[in-house]
Amino acid sequence: MELSKRVETLTPSSTLAITAKAKELKKQGYDVIGLGAGEPDFNTPDYILEAAKEAMDSGMTKYTPAGGIMELKEAIVRKFKQDNQLSYSTNEIIVTSGAKHALYTLFQVLLNDGDEVIIPAPFWVSYPEQVKLAGGTPVFVSALEENEFKLTPGELKKAVTDRTKAVVINSPSNPTGMMYSKEELEALGKVCLDHNILIISDEIYEKLIYTSDEHVSIASISSEFKENTVVINGVSKSHSMTGWRIGYAAGPEEIIKAMTNLASHSTSNPTSIAQFAALAAYEADESAINEMKKAFAERLDTIYRLITEIPGITCKKPKGAFYVFPNVKEAVKMNGFSNTDEWVKAILEEEKVALVPGSGFGFDDNVRLSYALAMDELVEAAKRIKRFVLNHQ
Numbered sequence: 001m002e003l004s005k006r007v008e009t010l011t012p013s014s015t016l017a018i019t020a021k022a023k024e025l026k027k028q029g030y031d032v033i034g035l036g037a038g039e040p041d042f043n044t045p046d047y048i049l050e051a052a053k054e055a056m057d058s059g060m061t062k063y064t065p066a067g068g069i070m071e072l073k074e075a076i077v078r079k080f081k082q083d084n085q086l087s088y089s090t091n092e093i094i095v096t097s098g099a100k101h102a103l104y105t106l107f108q109v110l111l112n113d114g115d116e117v118i119i120p121a122p123f124w125v126s127y128p129e130q131v132k133l134a135g136g137t138p139v140f141v142s143a144l145e146e147n148e149f150k151l152t153p154g155e156l157k158k159a160v161t162d163r164t165k166a167v168v169i170n171s172p173s174n175p176t177g178m179m180y181s182k183e184e185l186e187a188l189g190k191v192c193l194d195h196n197i198l199i200i201s202d203e204i205y206e207k208l209i210y211t212s213d214e215h216v217s218i219a220s221i222s223s224e225f226k227e228n229t230v231v232i233n234g235v236s237k238s239h240s241m242t243g244w245r246i247g248y249a250a251g252p253e254e255i256i257k258a259m260t261n262l263a264s265h266s267t268s269n270p271t272s273i274a275q276f277a278a279l280a281a282y283e284a285d286e287s288a289i290n291e292m293k294k295a296f297a298e299r300l301d302t303i304y305r306l307i308t309e310i311p312g313i314t315c316k317k318p319k320g321a322f323y324v325f326p327n328v329k330e331a332v333k334m335n336g337f338s339n340t341d342e343w344v345k346a347i348l349e350e351e352k353v354a355l356v357p358g359s360g361f362g363f364d365d366n367v368r369l370s371y372a373l374a375m376d377e378l379v380e381a382a383k384r385i386k387r388f389v390l391n392h393q
């Protein structure tokens with residue numbers, strides 16, 4: 001069967017591919033440590049599970065409005081007010097099947113064939129694929145590692161053409177864990193306003209920050225910024241709810257309405273039970289989040305220390321999310337490999353540690369390590385990577 005042109009170049013996500021390979025080795029009986037995970041390792045907090053059970057028991061198992069139940073939209077409105085000093089009406093919110101589908105739907109309603117979306121590299125693997133699936137063209141702009149992998153206004157300006165429709169900002173970032181300051185966001189946003197470019201602000205890691213840096217939503221900088229931004233967020237990472245598939249978008253009513261219409265013909269609605277679970281997540285205080293955050297912060301300190309002790313590996317210390325993105329160029333060279341992908345493959349085969357090569361994120365000299373796993377496993381993984389590097393010198 002001839003498949004559509006649209007999916008011709010579509011490849012499976014590199015993070016999922018490495019996870020699959022690690023699982024295969026595990027199945028063969030090997031003691032594999034997977035550092036590829038894109039999800040918190042904690043259970044979803046009990047009070048959220050209880051809310052889901054209650055929703056089922058009370059018959060909340062039917063279709064809901066396409067854009068989500070009103071109670072959840074209202075809770076999201078409150079969340080924006082409290083956390084981001086942003087005032088949205090419920091008409092400016094859509095609840096989606098995960099943040100990923102919020103982005104997918106957004107690109108579908110936004111892009112015509114050939115419209116360009118600027119994607120700063122390193123980037124989360126799904127942005128370019130989703131842009132292409134919507135007929136758009138991803139335009140990659142490599143940020144400098146010296147600048148903590150952050151895009152500068154000058155770099156952004158240079159990438160703008162008369163086809164540029166939007167730019168994606170992801171802070172804290174997957175895969176780098178870096179964050180933009182308010183001043184940096186303001187400078188980038190001004191370029192967008194000057195050139196009539198929509199800002200897509202993916203804030204899914206907002207709750208996972210381990211420094212005193214404050215998360216700033218670019219939409220909150222001014223009303224002009226707000227009118228020119230779609231914020232993407234969700235409960236997957238903050239509340240360890242990746243499998244529940246609840247995310248959302250907030251932005252101009254016209255865009256949200258189009259997204260809701262599209263959802264009505266695609267997903268119909270996000271799972272009813274999961275919506276009630278997400279409502280409970282937002283109605284509770286943040287003590288469960290803070291517990292997870294504390295564990296992540298300790299692991300970050302440990303993995304950062306251990307990984308930077310390895311010869312040939314350097315690393316900017318991340319501020320948020322649950323990834324480190326060290327530069328391994330020297331180690332790869334020192335170990336006699338021609339590229340990072342080969343080096344990563346050899347570490348998996350020899351030491352049974354699964355890393356994600358940076359190539360999938362648009363940065364060939366780096367690897368992504370997730371620290372969403374138990375401390376003893378992290379320590380052991382770092383030990384094995386070190387042994388590999390030293391053994392191949």
Ligand code: PLP
Pocket residue numbers: 038097098099100101124170173174202204234235236237242245246247
């Ligand atoms: N945005 C970024 C930067 C992510 O890393 C992820 C998940 O890996 C998502 C969005 C998607 O989150 P969700 O599970 O809510 O679809």
